[in-house]
Amino acid sequence: xxxxxxxxxxxxxxxxxxxxxxxxxxxxxxxxxxxxxxxxxxxxxxxxxxxxxxxxxxxxxxxxxxxxxxxxxxxxxxxxxxxxxxxxxxxxxxxxxxxxxxxxxxxxxxxxxxxxxxxxxxxxxxxxxxxxxxxxxxxxxxxxxxxxxxxxxxxxxxxxxxxxxxxxxxxxxxxxxxxxxxxxxxxxxxxxxxxxxxxxxxxxxxxxxxxxxxxxxxxxxxxxxxxxxxxxxxxxxxxxxxxxxxxxxxxxxxxxxxxxxxxxxxxxxxxxxxxxxxxxxxxxxxxxxxxxxxxxxxxxxxxxxxxxxxxxxxxxxxxxxxxxxxxxxxxxxxxxxxxxxxxxxxxxxxxxxxxxxxxxxxxxxxxxxxxxxxxx
Amino acid sequence: xxxxxxxxxxxxxxxxxxxxxxxxxxxxxxxxxxxxxxxxxxxxxxxxxxxxxxxxxxxxxxxxxxxxxxxxxxxxxxxxx
Numbered sequence: 001x002x003x004x005x006x007x008x009x010x011x012x013x014x015x016x017x018x019x020x021x022x023x024x025x026x027x028x029x030x031x032x033x034x035x036x037x038x039x040x041x042x043x044x045x046x047x048x049x050x051x052x053x054x055x056x057x058x059x060x061x062x063x064x065x066x067x068x069x070x071x072x073x074x075x076x077x078x079x080x081x082x083x084x085x086x087x088x089x090x091x092x093x094x095x096x097x098x099x100x101x102x103x104x105x106x107x108x109x110x111x112x113x114x115x116x117x118x119x120x121x122x123x124x125x126x127x128x129x130x131x132x133x134x135x136x137x138x139x140x141x142x143x144x145x146x147x148x149x150x151x152x153x154x155x156x157x158x159x160x161x162x163x164x165x166x167x168x169x170x171x172x173x174x175x176x177x178x179x180x181x182x183x184x185x186x187x188x189x190x191x192x193x194x195x196x197x198x199x200x201x202x203x204x205x206x207x208x209x210x211x212x213x214x215x216x217x218x219x220x221x222x223x224x225x226x227x228x229x230x231x232x233x234x235x236x237x238x239x240x241x242x243x244x245x246x247x248x249x250x251x252x253x254x255x256x257x258x259x260x261x262x263x264x265x266x267x268x269x270x271x272x273x274x275x276x277x278x279x280x281x282x283x284x285x286x287x288x289x290x291x292x293x294x295x296x297x298x299x300x301x302x303x304x305x306x307x308x309x310x311x312x313x314x315x316x317x318x319x320x321x322x323x324x325x326x327x328x329x330x331x332x333x334x335x336x337x338x339x340x341x342x343x344x345x346x347x348x349x350x351x352x353x354x355x356x357x358x359x360x361x362x363x364x365x366x367x368x369x370x371x372x373x374x375x376x
Numbered sequence: 377x378x379x380x381x382x383x384x385x386x387x388x389x390x391x392x393x394x395x396x397x398x399x400x401x402x403x404x405x406x407x408x409x410x411x412x413x414x415x416x417x418x419x420x421x422x423x424x425x426x427x428x429x430x431x432x433x434x435x436x437x438x439x440x441x442x443x444x445x446x447x448x449x450x451x452x453x454x455x456x457x
Binding site for chain 2: 192289292293295296297300347348350351354355
Protein backbone atom coordinates (compact mmCIF):
# COMPACT_ATOMS: atom_id res chain seq x y z
CA UNK A 1 0.00 0.00 0.00
CA UNK A 2 2.80 2.41 0.92
CA UNK A 3 4.70 1.29 -2.16
CA UNK A 4 1.72 2.23 -4.30
CA UNK A 5 1.51 5.74 -2.90
CA UNK A 6 5.25 6.14 -3.35
CA UNK A 7 4.90 5.12 -7.00
CA UNK A 8 2.00 7.49 -7.57
CA UNK A 9 3.94 10.29 -5.94
CA UNK A 10 6.98 9.56 -8.09
CA UNK A 11 4.84 9.63 -11.23
CA UNK A 12 3.34 12.98 -10.22
CA UNK A 13 6.74 14.52 -9.47
CA UNK A 14 8.16 13.13 -12.74
CA UNK A 15 5.30 14.69 -14.71
CA UNK A 16 5.76 18.01 -12.95
CA UNK A 17 9.46 17.94 -13.82
CA UNK A 18 8.65 17.35 -17.46
CA UNK A 19 6.21 20.25 -17.59
CA UNK A 20 8.49 22.65 -15.78
CA UNK A 21 11.69 21.91 -17.61
CA UNK A 22 10.83 21.03 -21.14
CA UNK A 23 8.49 23.83 -22.23
CA UNK A 24 9.86 27.28 -21.44
CA UNK A 25 7.62 30.20 -22.09
CA UNK A 26 9.24 32.27 -24.80
CA UNK A 27 9.18 36.01 -24.82
CA UNK A 28 10.50 38.87 -26.91
CA UNK A 29 14.16 39.41 -26.15
CA UNK A 30 14.62 42.87 -27.64
CA UNK A 31 13.68 44.86 -24.52
CA UNK A 32 16.12 43.12 -22.24
CA UNK A 33 16.00 44.83 -18.90
CA UNK A 34 19.46 46.27 -18.36
CA UNK A 35 18.55 49.23 -16.14
CA UNK A 36 15.82 48.36 -13.69
CA UNK A 37 16.17 51.70 -11.95
CA UNK A 38 14.76 53.51 -14.98
CA UNK A 39 11.61 51.46 -15.08
CA UNK A 40 10.13 50.28 -18.34
CA UNK A 41 7.58 52.49 -19.97
CA UNK A 42 6.67 49.83 -22.50
CA UNK A 43 6.55 46.24 -21.26
CA UNK A 44 8.26 43.57 -23.38
CA UNK A 45 5.74 42.32 -25.97
CA UNK A 46 4.95 38.66 -25.37
CA UNK A 47 5.37 36.66 -28.53
CA UNK A 48 2.74 34.05 -29.13
CA UNK A 49 3.85 30.51 -28.43
CA UNK A 50 5.96 29.23 -31.31
CA UNK A 51 6.22 25.48 -31.09
CA UNK A 52 8.82 25.22 -33.88
CA UNK A 53 11.12 27.59 -32.00
CA UNK A 54 10.77 25.57 -28.81
CA UNK A 55 11.48 22.33 -30.66
CA UNK A 56 14.55 23.62 -32.45
CA UNK A 57 15.80 25.30 -29.31
CA UNK A 58 15.80 21.91 -27.62
CA UNK A 59 17.05 19.77 -30.49
CA UNK A 60 19.91 21.93 -31.71
CA UNK A 61 23.18 22.71 -30.01
CA UNK A 62 23.41 25.79 -27.80
CA UNK A 63 26.14 27.96 -26.35
CA UNK A 64 24.55 27.74 -22.91
CA UNK A 65 22.41 25.35 -20.85
CA UNK A 66 19.13 27.24 -21.10
CA UNK A 67 16.40 26.17 -18.69
CA UNK A 68 13.69 28.79 -18.69
CA UNK A 69 12.84 32.47 -18.77
CA UNK A 70 10.40 34.44 -16.77
CA UNK A 71 9.05 37.98 -16.81
CA UNK A 72 9.25 40.24 -13.83
CA UNK A 73 6.66 42.86 -12.91
CA UNK A 74 8.15 45.52 -15.21
CA UNK A 75 8.06 43.22 -18.21
CA UNK A 76 11.75 42.54 -18.36
CA UNK A 77 13.01 39.09 -19.07
CA UNK A 78 15.14 37.01 -16.76
CA UNK A 79 16.80 33.93 -18.12
CA UNK A 80 17.64 30.90 -16.03
CA UNK A 81 20.62 29.32 -17.72
CA UNK A 82 24.16 28.12 -17.22
CA UNK A 83 26.65 29.99 -19.46
CA UNK A 84 29.35 28.01 -21.21
CA UNK A 85 32.78 29.01 -22.56
CA UNK A 86 32.90 30.37 -26.08
CA UNK A 87 36.15 29.86 -27.95
CA UNK A 88 36.50 31.58 -31.31
CA UNK A 89 39.26 31.64 -33.88
CA UNK A 90 39.51 33.85 -36.91
CA UNK A 91 42.55 34.64 -38.99
CA UNK A 92 42.16 38.38 -38.52
CA UNK A 93 41.35 38.45 -34.84
CA UNK A 94 43.11 35.36 -33.54
CA UNK A 95 41.95 33.17 -30.70
CA UNK A 96 39.49 34.61 -28.20
CA UNK A 97 37.71 32.95 -25.32
CA UNK A 98 34.98 34.25 -23.05
CA UNK A 99 31.84 33.09 -21.29
CA UNK A 100 28.59 33.11 -23.24
CA UNK A 101 26.96 35.26 -20.59
CA UNK A 102 28.78 38.23 -22.16
CA UNK A 103 26.42 38.05 -25.08
CA UNK A 104 23.45 38.52 -22.70
CA UNK A 105 21.28 36.17 -24.73
CA UNK A 106 21.81 38.01 -27.99
CA UNK A 107 21.25 41.53 -26.68
CA UNK A 108 24.86 42.63 -26.51
CA UNK A 109 27.95 42.42 -28.68
CA UNK A 110 31.25 41.57 -27.05
CA UNK A 111 34.83 41.95 -28.19
CA UNK A 112 33.83 42.45 -31.79
CA UNK A 113 31.55 39.46 -31.96
CA UNK A 114 27.80 39.11 -31.86
CA UNK A 115 25.55 36.11 -31.65
CA UNK A 116 22.63 35.78 -34.05
CA UNK A 117 20.41 32.72 -33.76
CA UNK A 118 23.22 30.62 -32.28
CA UNK A 119 25.61 31.69 -35.03
CA UNK A 120 28.49 33.94 -34.02
CA UNK A 121 29.45 36.65 -36.48
CA UNK A 122 32.32 39.11 -36.38
CA UNK A 123 31.47 42.80 -36.29
CA UNK A 124 32.84 45.74 -38.20
CA UNK A 125 33.71 48.99 -36.41
CA UNK A 126 30.19 50.35 -36.68
CA UNK A 127 28.56 47.26 -35.28
CA UNK A 128 27.21 45.62 -38.42
CA UNK A 129 28.07 42.05 -39.26
CA UNK A 130 31.30 41.57 -41.14
CA UNK A 131 30.73 38.74 -43.59
CA UNK A 132 34.31 38.61 -44.87
CA UNK A 133 35.81 37.37 -41.60
CA UNK A 134 35.38 33.64 -41.23
CA UNK A 135 34.85 32.78 -37.59
CA UNK A 136 35.66 29.24 -36.49
CA UNK A 137 33.44 28.41 -33.55
CA UNK A 138 35.37 26.04 -31.29
CA UNK A 139 33.22 26.71 -28.25
CA UNK A 140 32.42 24.24 -25.52
CA UNK A 141 28.76 24.09 -26.33
CA UNK A 142 26.31 22.10 -24.24
CA UNK A 143 26.75 19.01 -26.39
CA UNK A 144 30.49 19.08 -25.71
CA UNK A 145 29.98 19.50 -21.98
CA UNK A 146 27.45 16.69 -21.92
CA UNK A 147 29.71 14.37 -23.87
CA UNK A 148 32.55 15.10 -21.45
CA UNK A 149 30.15 14.35 -18.59
CA UNK A 150 29.13 11.06 -20.24
CA UNK A 151 32.79 10.17 -20.80
CA UNK A 152 33.65 10.91 -17.18
CA UNK A 153 30.74 8.83 -15.95
CA UNK A 154 31.61 5.95 -18.26
CA UNK A 155 35.32 5.98 -17.44
CA UNK A 156 34.73 6.16 -13.70
CA UNK A 157 32.16 3.36 -13.81
CA UNK A 158 34.22 0.99 -15.93
CA UNK A 159 37.53 1.61 -14.19
CA UNK A 160 36.09 1.14 -10.75
CA UNK A 161 34.45 -2.11 -11.82
CA UNK A 162 37.66 -3.30 -13.47
CA UNK A 163 39.63 -2.53 -10.31
CA UNK A 164 37.13 -4.50 -8.27
CA UNK A 165 37.61 -7.46 -10.58
CA UNK A 166 41.38 -7.10 -10.38
CA UNK A 167 41.21 -7.29 -6.61
CA UNK A 168 39.47 -10.62 -6.95
CA UNK A 169 35.91 -9.53 -6.16
CA UNK A 170 33.48 -11.24 -8.49
CA UNK A 171 36.09 -13.60 -9.92
CA UNK A 172 36.10 -16.30 -7.29
CA UNK A 173 33.21 -14.88 -5.31
CA UNK A 174 29.84 -13.44 -6.27
CA UNK A 175 30.00 -9.99 -7.88
CA UNK A 176 29.16 -7.04 -5.66
CA UNK A 177 27.72 -3.60 -6.23
CA UNK A 178 28.31 -2.01 -9.63
CA UNK A 179 29.60 -5.31 -10.97
CA UNK A 180 26.10 -6.68 -10.61
CA UNK A 181 24.79 -3.81 -12.70
CA UNK A 182 27.12 -4.21 -15.66
CA UNK A 183 28.25 -7.82 -15.73
CA UNK A 184 25.02 -9.13 -17.36
CA UNK A 185 25.13 -6.35 -19.95
CA UNK A 186 28.78 -6.92 -20.81
CA UNK A 187 28.24 -10.66 -21.03
CA UNK A 188 25.19 -10.05 -23.21
CA UNK A 189 27.26 -7.97 -25.64
CA UNK A 190 30.02 -10.59 -25.63
CA UNK A 191 27.77 -13.65 -26.06
CA UNK A 192 24.89 -12.37 -28.17
CA UNK A 193 26.52 -9.65 -30.25
CA UNK A 194 30.24 -10.34 -30.59
CA UNK A 195 30.62 -14.11 -30.57
CA UNK A 196 27.80 -15.09 -32.96
CA UNK A 197 28.92 -12.56 -35.57
CA UNK A 198 32.67 -12.53 -35.16
CA UNK A 199 33.46 -16.09 -34.15
CA UNK A 200 36.90 -16.50 -32.72
CA UNK A 201 38.01 -12.98 -33.59
CA UNK A 202 35.47 -11.59 -31.09
CA UNK A 203 38.17 -10.69 -28.60
CA UNK A 204 39.83 -8.29 -31.03
CA UNK A 205 36.69 -6.25 -31.60
CA UNK A 206 35.10 -6.54 -28.17
CA UNK A 207 36.69 -3.36 -26.73
CA UNK A 208 35.34 -1.32 -29.64
CA UNK A 209 31.89 -2.90 -29.52
CA UNK A 210 31.56 -2.46 -25.77
CA UNK A 211 32.75 1.16 -25.92
CA UNK A 212 30.29 1.99 -28.69
CA UNK A 213 27.43 0.31 -26.88
CA UNK A 214 27.97 2.00 -23.55
CA UNK A 215 28.85 5.42 -24.96
CA UNK A 216 25.70 5.53 -27.09
CA UNK A 217 23.65 4.17 -24.20
CA UNK A 218 24.87 6.74 -21.69
CA UNK A 219 24.40 9.62 -24.13
CA UNK A 220 20.89 8.40 -24.98
CA UNK A 221 19.89 8.15 -21.34
CA UNK A 222 21.44 11.50 -20.36
CA UNK A 223 19.59 13.16 -23.23
CA UNK A 224 16.29 11.97 -21.80
CA UNK A 225 16.68 13.97 -18.59
CA UNK A 226 14.74 17.24 -18.91
CA UNK A 227 17.02 20.24 -19.27
CA UNK A 228 19.98 18.36 -20.72
CA UNK A 229 21.37 18.58 -24.22
CA UNK A 230 20.35 16.36 -27.10
CA UNK A 231 23.68 14.70 -27.90
CA UNK A 232 22.77 11.45 -29.67
CA UNK A 233 20.07 13.21 -31.66
CA UNK A 234 22.74 15.37 -33.22
CA UNK A 235 23.76 14.41 -36.73
CA UNK A 236 27.40 15.33 -36.11
CA UNK A 237 27.62 12.87 -33.20
CA UNK A 238 26.13 9.99 -35.17
CA UNK A 239 28.17 10.80 -38.28
CA UNK A 240 31.41 10.45 -36.33
CA UNK A 241 30.27 7.19 -34.74
CA UNK A 242 29.23 5.87 -38.15
CA UNK A 243 32.53 6.93 -39.68
CA UNK A 244 34.49 5.14 -36.97
CA UNK A 245 32.43 2.00 -37.54
CA UNK A 246 32.99 2.37 -41.29
CA UNK A 247 36.75 2.58 -40.78
CA UNK A 248 36.73 -0.48 -38.50
CA UNK A 249 34.68 -2.41 -41.07
CA UNK A 250 37.02 -1.38 -43.89
CA UNK A 251 40.06 -2.45 -41.92
CA UNK A 252 38.58 -5.91 -41.36
CA UNK A 253 37.86 -6.66 -45.00
CA UNK A 254 39.74 -9.37 -46.81
CA UNK A 255 40.03 -10.05 -50.50
CA UNK A 256 37.05 -12.38 -50.53
CA UNK A 257 34.88 -9.47 -49.48
CA UNK A 258 36.03 -7.29 -52.33
CA UNK A 259 35.93 -10.24 -54.69
CA UNK A 260 32.27 -10.75 -53.88
CA UNK A 261 31.55 -7.09 -54.50
CA UNK A 262 33.28 -6.70 -57.81
CA UNK A 263 32.69 -10.23 -59.05
CA UNK A 264 29.53 -11.60 -57.44
CA UNK A 265 29.48 -15.39 -57.85
CA UNK A 266 26.56 -17.22 -59.37
CA UNK A 267 25.10 -14.18 -61.13
CA UNK A 268 24.14 -14.17 -64.84
CA UNK A 269 26.25 -11.88 -67.00
CA UNK A 270 23.71 -9.22 -67.87
CA UNK A 271 22.83 -8.57 -64.24
CA UNK A 272 26.45 -8.24 -63.14
CA UNK A 273 27.02 -4.52 -63.89
CA UNK A 274 23.92 -3.52 -61.94
CA UNK A 275 24.76 -5.83 -59.07
CA UNK A 276 28.35 -4.62 -58.89
CA UNK A 277 27.10 -1.04 -58.62
CA UNK A 278 24.55 -1.95 -55.98
CA UNK A 279 27.05 -3.96 -53.96
CA UNK A 280 29.65 -1.19 -54.10
CA UNK A 281 27.14 1.42 -53.01
CA UNK A 282 26.04 -0.96 -50.28
CA UNK A 283 29.47 -0.70 -48.67
CA UNK A 284 28.79 2.98 -48.05
CA UNK A 285 25.06 2.82 -47.51
CA UNK A 286 25.24 0.36 -44.61
CA UNK A 287 27.17 2.69 -42.25
CA UNK A 288 25.06 5.58 -43.56
CA UNK A 289 21.96 3.69 -42.46
CA UNK A 290 23.55 3.21 -39.03
CA UNK A 291 24.06 6.97 -38.80
CA UNK A 292 20.56 7.92 -39.89
CA UNK A 293 18.88 5.24 -37.79
CA UNK A 294 20.41 6.39 -34.50
CA UNK A 295 19.97 10.09 -35.31
CA UNK A 296 16.37 9.80 -36.47
CA UNK A 297 15.25 7.58 -33.59
CA UNK A 298 16.62 9.83 -30.89
CA UNK A 299 15.56 13.13 -32.45
CA UNK A 300 12.08 11.80 -33.23
CA UNK A 301 11.61 10.80 -29.62
CA UNK A 302 12.66 14.22 -28.36
CA UNK A 303 10.41 15.99 -30.86
CA UNK A 304 7.40 13.87 -29.89
CA UNK A 305 7.84 14.66 -26.20
CA UNK A 306 8.28 18.39 -26.85
CA UNK A 307 5.28 18.43 -29.20
CA UNK A 308 3.03 16.76 -26.67
CA UNK A 309 3.93 19.29 -24.00
CA UNK A 310 3.66 22.15 -26.51
CA UNK A 311 0.10 21.03 -27.17
CA UNK A 312 -0.79 22.29 -23.71
CA UNK A 313 0.55 25.74 -24.51
CA UNK A 314 -0.94 25.85 -27.98
CA UNK A 315 -4.36 25.07 -26.58
CA UNK A 316 -3.71 27.42 -23.69
CA UNK A 317 -3.22 30.29 -26.08
CA UNK A 318 -6.62 29.77 -27.60
CA UNK A 319 -8.40 29.41 -24.28
CA UNK A 320 -6.99 29.13 -20.79
CA UNK A 321 -9.43 26.40 -19.80
CA UNK A 322 -8.59 24.38 -22.89
CA UNK A 323 -4.94 24.58 -21.86
CA UNK A 324 -5.67 23.27 -18.37
CA UNK A 325 -7.90 20.58 -19.76
CA UNK A 326 -5.27 19.36 -22.20
CA UNK A 327 -2.67 19.07 -19.45
CA UNK A 328 -3.62 15.67 -17.95
CA UNK A 329 -4.01 14.08 -21.38
CA UNK A 330 -0.76 15.51 -22.71
CA UNK A 331 1.18 14.62 -19.58
CA UNK A 332 -0.24 11.12 -19.63
CA UNK A 333 0.88 10.60 -23.20
CA UNK A 334 4.24 12.15 -22.41
CA UNK A 335 4.92 9.75 -19.56
CA UNK A 336 3.92 6.87 -21.82
CA UNK A 337 6.23 8.06 -24.58
CA UNK A 338 9.01 8.54 -22.01
CA UNK A 339 8.87 4.83 -21.18
CA UNK A 340 9.07 3.99 -24.87
CA UNK A 341 12.01 6.38 -25.20
CA UNK A 342 13.93 4.60 -22.44
CA UNK A 343 13.34 1.35 -24.33
CA UNK A 344 14.44 3.02 -27.59
CA UNK A 345 17.61 4.31 -25.86
CA UNK A 346 18.68 0.76 -24.98
CA UNK A 347 17.44 -0.66 -28.26
CA UNK A 348 19.25 1.81 -30.50
CA UNK A 349 22.54 1.33 -28.65
CA UNK A 350 22.12 -2.44 -29.03
CA UNK A 351 21.15 -2.20 -32.70
CA UNK A 352 24.11 0.05 -33.57
CA UNK A 353 26.51 -2.33 -31.89
CA UNK A 354 24.85 -5.44 -33.29
CA UNK A 355 24.81 -4.19 -36.87
CA UNK A 356 28.41 -3.03 -36.62
CA UNK A 357 29.33 -6.53 -35.44
CA UNK A 358 27.31 -8.07 -38.31
CA UNK A 359 29.04 -5.88 -40.89
CA UNK A 360 32.48 -6.59 -39.44
CA UNK A 361 31.69 -10.30 -39.45
CA UNK A 362 30.55 -10.25 -43.05
CA UNK A 363 33.70 -8.34 -43.99
CA UNK A 364 36.14 -11.07 -43.06
CA UNK A 365 34.06 -14.18 -43.65
CA UNK A 366 34.08 -16.19 -46.80
CA UNK A 367 36.63 -17.97 -48.83
CA UNK A 368 35.24 -21.42 -48.15
CA UNK A 369 32.61 -21.59 -50.86
CA UNK A 370 34.44 -24.49 -52.41
CA UNK A 371 33.64 -26.51 -49.30
CA UNK A 372 29.96 -25.80 -49.58
CA UNK A 373 29.24 -28.47 -52.17
CA UNK A 374 26.74 -31.09 -51.18
CA UNK A 375 28.37 -34.31 -50.11
CA UNK A 376 26.05 -37.23 -50.54
CA UNK B 377 -2.73 33.44 -60.47
CA UNK B 378 -2.74 34.51 -56.85
CA UNK B 379 -5.27 31.81 -56.07
CA UNK B 380 -2.94 29.20 -57.46
CA UNK B 381 0.09 30.57 -55.63
CA UNK B 382 -1.82 30.79 -52.39
CA UNK B 383 -3.06 27.23 -52.89
CA UNK B 384 0.49 26.05 -53.54
CA UNK B 385 1.96 27.92 -50.60
CA UNK B 386 1.86 25.12 -48.13
CA UNK B 387 2.62 22.37 -50.63
CA UNK B 388 6.09 21.65 -49.32
CA UNK B 389 4.75 21.33 -45.80
CA UNK B 390 1.87 19.14 -46.94
CA UNK B 391 4.17 16.98 -49.07
CA UNK B 392 6.58 16.50 -46.21
CA UNK B 393 3.84 15.62 -43.76
CA UNK B 394 2.09 13.20 -46.13
CA UNK B 395 5.41 11.56 -46.96
CA UNK B 396 6.25 11.08 -43.31
CA UNK B 397 2.81 9.63 -42.67
CA UNK B 398 3.18 7.14 -45.51
CA UNK B 399 6.57 6.13 -44.17
CA UNK B 400 5.01 5.51 -40.77
CA UNK B 401 2.33 3.34 -42.41
CA UNK B 402 5.08 1.35 -44.13
CA UNK B 403 6.89 0.87 -40.83
CA UNK B 404 3.70 -0.25 -39.12
CA UNK B 405 2.96 -2.82 -41.83
CA UNK B 406 6.50 -4.14 -41.90
CA UNK B 407 6.99 -4.45 -38.17
CA UNK B 408 3.51 -5.93 -37.82
CA UNK B 409 4.45 -8.71 -40.21
CA UNK B 410 7.72 -9.28 -38.36
CA UNK B 411 5.82 -9.55 -35.11
CA UNK B 412 3.30 -11.93 -36.65
CA UNK B 413 6.05 -14.22 -37.95
CA UNK B 414 7.88 -14.13 -34.64
CA UNK B 415 4.83 -14.86 -32.52
CA UNK B 416 3.74 -17.73 -34.78
CA UNK B 417 7.24 -19.24 -34.64
CA UNK B 418 7.27 -19.02 -30.86
CA UNK B 419 3.90 -20.78 -30.82
CA UNK B 420 5.35 -23.56 -32.92
CA UNK B 421 8.53 -23.94 -30.89
CA UNK B 422 8.52 -22.28 -27.48
CA UNK B 423 12.07 -23.37 -26.65
CA UNK B 424 13.50 -21.10 -29.36
CA UNK B 425 11.84 -18.03 -27.85
CA UNK B 426 15.07 -16.20 -26.97
CA UNK B 427 16.64 -16.70 -30.41
CA UNK B 428 13.43 -15.66 -32.12
CA UNK B 429 13.08 -12.59 -29.94
CA UNK B 430 16.63 -11.43 -30.72
CA UNK B 431 16.10 -11.84 -34.46
CA UNK B 432 12.73 -10.12 -34.31
CA UNK B 433 14.24 -7.06 -32.63
CA UNK B 434 17.08 -6.94 -35.14
CA UNK B 435 14.72 -7.13 -38.12
CA UNK B 436 12.36 -4.56 -36.57
CA UNK B 437 15.21 -2.10 -36.09
CA UNK B 438 16.26 -2.49 -39.72
CA UNK B 439 12.72 -1.85 -40.97
CA UNK B 440 12.33 1.09 -38.64
CA UNK B 441 15.62 2.54 -39.91
CA UNK B 442 14.25 2.51 -43.43
CA UNK B 443 11.02 4.18 -42.31
CA UNK B 444 12.95 6.85 -40.45
CA UNK B 445 14.86 7.65 -43.64
CA UNK B 446 11.49 8.59 -45.11
CA UNK B 447 10.47 10.62 -42.08
CA UNK B 448 13.73 12.55 -42.12
CA UNK B 449 13.26 13.34 -45.81
CA UNK B 450 9.72 14.53 -45.09
CA UNK B 451 11.00 16.74 -42.32
CA UNK B 452 13.70 18.17 -44.57
CA UNK B 453 11.06 18.93 -47.21
CA UNK B 454 9.22 20.99 -44.64
CA UNK B 455 12.19 22.83 -43.26
CA UNK B 456 14.37 23.55 -46.29
CA UNK B 457 13.47 26.35 -48.66
